[in-house]
Each structure stands twice: as C-alpha cells, then as structure tokens.
Amino acid sequence: MDGQNEREFREYVAARQDRLFRVALLLTGHREDAEDLLQTALTKLALHWTTAARATSVDAYVRKILYHQQVGHWRRRAPHREYATAAPPDPGVVDDPATDTALRVTLSRALGQLTHRQRAVLVLRYYEDLPESEVARILGCAVGTVRSQTARTLARLRTLCPDLLSTMERT
Amino acid sequence: MTSPFESSVRDSLQRLAEAPPARSLVDRALSDARRIRRRRRTLAALAAIAIVGGGTATPFVLTARGGNAPVGTTPTTATARPTTECRTATHEPSPFAGAIPDTWPSFIGIVMAHLPPRDDYYVSSGYGLCEDMGASAGRVVMSIGEQGEHGQFVVELITDFQKLIQGPNVITPSAFNISAYFTCPGLQAEHVEVYFCEEATETQPLAFAGRDHRGDMWVFAYYPDRRYIVLENNDTILDLPTMRAIVTDPELAALLQR
Numbered sequence: 001m002d003g004q005n006e007r008e009f010r011e012y013v014a015a016r017q018d019r020l021f022r023v024a025l026l027l028t029g030h031r032e033d034a035e036d037l038l039q040t041a042l043t044k045l046a047l048h049w050t051t052a053a054r055a056t057s058v059d060a061y062v063r064k065i066l067y068h069q070q071v072g073h074w075r076r077r078a079p080h081r082e083y084a085t086a087a088p089p090d091p092g093v094v095d096d097p098a099t100d101t102a103l104r105v106t107l108s109r110a111l112g113q114l115t116h117r118q119r120a121v122l123v124l125r126y127y128e129d130l131p132e133s134e135v136a137r138i139l140g141c142a143v144g145t146v147r148s149q150t151a152r153t154l155a156r157l158r159t160l161c162p163d164l165l166s167t168m169e170r171t
Numbered sequence: 172m173t174s175p176f177e178s179s180v181r182d183s184l185q186r187l188a189e190a191p192p193a194r195s196l197v198d199r200a201l202s203d204a205r206r207i208r209r210r211r212r213t214l215a216a217l218a219a220i221a222i223v224g225g226g227t228a229t230p231f232v233l234t235a236r237g238g239n240a241p242v243g244t245t246p247t248t249a250t251a252r253p254t255t256e257c258r259t260a261t262h263e264p265s266p267f268a269g270a271i272p273d274t275w276p277s278f279i280g281i282v283m284a285h286l287p288p289r290d291d292y293y294v295s296s297g298y299g300l301c302e303d304m305g306a307s308a309g310r311v312v313m314s315i316g317e318q319g320e321h322g323q324f325v326v327e328l329i330t331d332f333q334k335l336i337q338g339p340n341v342i343t344p345s346a347f348n349i350s351a352y353f354t355c356p357g358l359q360a361e362h363v364e365v366y367f368c369e370e371a372t373e374t375q376p377l378a379f380a381g382r383d384h385r386g387d388m389w390v391f392a393y394y395p396d397r398r399y400i401v402l403e404n405n406d407t408i409l410d411l412p413t414m415r416a417i418v419t420d421p422e423l424a425a426l427l428q429r
Contacts, residue, residue, distance in 0.1 A: 002296050002310075006201065013197040022188035031190065039196050039203075046204035050295050050312050051323070107183045126177065127184040157180065164179050 009049050012058060013042060020066065026123045027070045029112055041066040063128075064138050067120050103164075110160035118153040125150055276300075279311055281423050282326050285416045286409075291316050295323065300426070306331040307427075315408060322408030326417065330427045332399040353377055353393045366411055371395055378419050380411055392418040398427040 020041070024034035044065045045052055052061040111119055117139070124135045125146075132150075136143045157164070173181075276299035283292065297311030307330040315321035333349050355368040355377070362381035371377040376392040383389065390411070391401035400418045402409075417423070 002298050005296050009201070010197055013195075013200070017196060018192045021193040022190065025190055026184060026188050031193075035193050035196070038193065039199060042196050042200035043203040043207070046200045047207060054295060054314065054317075103183060104187055107187055111187075122180070123184065126181040127188060129181075154176065154180070158176060164176070164183060 005049055005053070008053055009046055016059070016062075017042075020062065023063075023066065023123060023128065024070075026111070026127055027066075027116075027119060029108060037066065037070055041069050044069070060134075060138070067124070067138050068140075070116060070120060106161055107164065110157055110164075113160055114153060114156060118149065118156065121146060121149045122153050122157075276309055276311060278309060278328065278423060278426055279313075281420055281426075282311070282313070282417055285413055285420070287413070289315065291321070293317055300328065300330070305334040309426075322404075324402060324404040324409060327399075327401050327403075328423060328427055329399040329401075331397045332393065333397045350393075350395065350397065353379075355379070366390075367415070376400075376419060376424070378415060380414065390414040390418055392424070394424060398424060400424065400427070 017038070021034060021038055024038040024041075025031065028034045028037055041062060045062050048061075052058050111122070114122065120139065121135060124130050124138060125132070130138075132143050132146045135146045139146070141149075272294075275294050276297050278299065279294060279297065286292065293314045293316070295312040295314045297313075298309060300307040300309040309328045310325065311327075312323060312325050314323050355370050358368055358379050358381065359365045362383050364382040366380035366382075367378065368381070369375070369378045371394065376394040376398075378392050380390040381388070388404060389401060390404070391399060393399050400420075400423055402414050402418050404414060
C-alpha cells in the first residue's frame with residue numbers, strides 16, 4: 001500500500017471503527033472477540049484496499065468481510081468461552097441501571113444461543129437496519145432465505161427472551 | 172410493518188452495542204497486511220524450493236519482527252533513493268478516482284505502449300523505483316474503467332530479487348540462490364498450469380507464465396543479474412502475448428540496471 005492509500009485507509013478506519021466495533025460486539029458477544037474479529041476484518045480490508053476504495057461503497061465491502069469472517073471462521077470456534085475480568089462490565093449511562101443491566105444480560109444470553117448466521121441476520125436487519133436484499137447480498141443467499149431466517153430467529157428470540165418486550169417497555 | 176417485538180429487538184440491540192470504543196486497530200491492520208503481502212510474494216518466489224535443488228528441500232521461515240517491520244515496498248522519504256523516480260502517484264483532489272496522470276511513475280508509459288488501445292486505463296496506485304531492503308522496487312496497480320470494473324492488473328519491477336527475499340523479515344539460508352530455482356523445470360513442477368517458459372540466455376531473461384495451486388497467475392521475466400519484472404493479472408483481461416511483451420520489454424529492464 002503506498003502513502004496515499006495508507007492515508008485514505010487510516011482516515012476510513014478513524015471514521016468508521018467505532019461503528020464497526022459495535023457491530024462486531026453484537027456478532028461475537030464479547031469485547032475481546034469483537035476486537036479480534038474487527039482486527040482480522042481490517043487487515044483483510046487493508047490487503048484489498050485498492051479494490052475496496054474503488055468499490056461503490058467501502059462500507060458494504062468491509063461489512064461483507066466482517067460478516068463472512070464471523071459466519072465462517074468464528075463458527076468453528078468453541079461456542080462458549082469464559083473470561084476473567086478485573087472489573088465488572090461497564091453498564092453505560094442508563095435511566096434505570098438495574099432494569100437495563102437485566103435487559104442486557106437477558107438479551108446477551110439469548111443471542112449467545114442463536115447460530116452465528118441467525119445472529120448475523122439479526123444484526124444486519126435490526127441493528128444495521130439494512131433491507132432484506134442487502135442482507136442477502138452480504139450473506140450470499142436469496143432474499144427468501146433471509147426472510148425465513150429472520151422469521152425463525154425472531155421466533156427463537158421470543159422463546160428465549162419472552163419478556164423482552166415488557167422489559168423494554170419498563171426502561 | 173414492524174411489530175412491537177421487532178421494535179424491542181431493534182432497541183435492545185442498540186443498547187447492547189453501547190460500549191466504550193475499542194483501541195485503535197489501524198496500525199496492526201496495516202502491519203499485518205504488509206506482512207501477509209510480503210509472505211505471499213516470497214512464497215510465490217520460493218515455490219520451487221522443495222522441488223529444484225537436487226531433491227534437497229530447503230526450509231525457510233518467515234518472521235515478523237514486531238509490528239514496526241519495514242514497510243514492504245511502500246516508498247518513504249527516509250529510505251527513498253535520491254532520484255525523482257521514487258514518487259507516489261497521488262489522487263488529490265479526488266481520493267476515489269484514478270491517480271492524476273502527471274504523478275504516474277514514468278515507467279507506466281512503457282507498459283501502456285503494449286496495451287490494446289482504449290481510453291479507460293487508470294492508475295489506482297503506484298510508485299516509481301524506491302529503495303526496499305537494499306533493492307529498488309516500483310509498482311503500479313492499473314484499472315480498466317475508473318472503478319476497475321473491467322479488470323485490474325499489477326506490474327512490479329525489482330532491481331535485485333535476491334536481496335528482497337533475504338531481508339529482515341525473511342530468513343532464508345545464507346547460501347540460498349534464487350537464480351538456481353528460477354529454471355523452467357522447477358517452475359513447471361510447481362505450477363498447475365504453465366503457459367510458457369523460456370530459459371534465460373545471455374541476452375534474454377527467463378520468461379514464465381503459469382498458474383499456481385492457489386489460482387494466482389504469474390507472468391514474469393527474471394534476468395541473470397536478478398532483475399525481476401512481474402505482472403499479476405487474475406482477471407484474464409490481457410492476453411499472454413501482451414503480458415509477455417510487457418515483462419520482457421528491454422526498456423523496462425534497462426530502468427532496473429544499476
């Protein structure tokens with residue numbers, strides 16, 4: 001990568017890293033895993049930056065790398081890992097810490113029981129707010145598959161997390 | 172139409188994603204990418220090691236010495252040769268269009284003289300001959316179509332390939348001689364498909380075109396004094412005679428003479 005491309009790459013990452021990290025966090029469920037996933041995706045992006053920078057949307061390009069990396073490599077990893085931490089996770093600023101923490105724990109556990117593909121569909125549709133056609137393009141499947149996968153994932157979430165709606169209403 | 176449950180999922184995900192920002196990952200991404208590029212290039216060059224050389228497999232190890240390893244073929248002010256050739260093609264003011272023609276490395280003109288006439292050749296990135304681990308290297312990524320929609324190919328020139336594969340990031344046996352491995356029998360044995368291979372003579376370089384087991388296509392010329400000119404073209408947008416003519420062009424070779 002020459003100096004010009006490196007500068008462009010740095011500018012892109014500086015502008016987009018936080019957003020991409022949040023996506024990685026939702027996909028993996030853990031901060032360290034999210035950093036690993038995003039690091040790998042950014043390395044791949046750097047390798048193909050010349051092509052990516054010429055693509056219509058760099059975001060679409062990196063998103064594809066990120067999701068394929070997650071659905072591909074990460075599915076071969078152990079589904080559950082335990083982490084020792086020096087401090088409890090930062091709950092963030094919330095109106096009602098107890099309710100919000102409960103919500104986070106409940107949803108986090110529920111997400112952990114989804115397949116990586118279901119999780120990817122969920123994040124793409126409801127966090128990234130992408131249309132089904134774009135989700136299909138990123139995951140390399142038909143729109144109908146996305147639709148059915150989304151319906152099944154929501155149904156599974158309802159089972160795993162029946163009080164999600166009421167919890168949300170309380171916060 | 173969005174159901175209340177879907178709205179809850181959407182809001183929950185937004186909250187779950189709230190987190191302190193990650194540490195900056197850009198430096199490691201760049202250094203890892205450089206290491207991978209160097210490894211790929213070296214592996215391609217050394218693909219014949221296990222076959223040629225009297226059946227004696229010669230082990231080699233690639234190492235990354237920390238995250239601040241030398242920057243591949245990226246030109247830097249500190250290491251650039253004192254020549255106007257070592258300059259990077261720039262994209263200003265539009266970072267996502269082709270580089271400004273006035274800033275293209277001059278050797279591109281020699282390459283373009285061989286290309287079929289069209290009016291949509293662009294330089295995506297490139298630089299002239301810059302110091303790299305004791306050798307000099309120039310590289311250009313050319314796109315056909317402003318966005319590379321009709322294909323891309325890469326031309327790289329190296330003054331001394333031996334030096335480039337025995338730099339600080341690559342440990343090869345001190346007695347290793349790349350010239351001994353760049354022979355047609357060795358290259359043919361290592362490639363799934365060989366399109367042509369012509370041994371070097373006193374006046375001509377070794378000229379080779381083939382596809383390796385990873386599917387990468389390589390067309391290169393290698394001179395007895397270790398000058399190396401390679402063209403990567405995985406889109407098959409150029410025909411073999413054109414690619415051969417580019418890598419064996421005497422004018423390009425002359426640029427590499429020290």
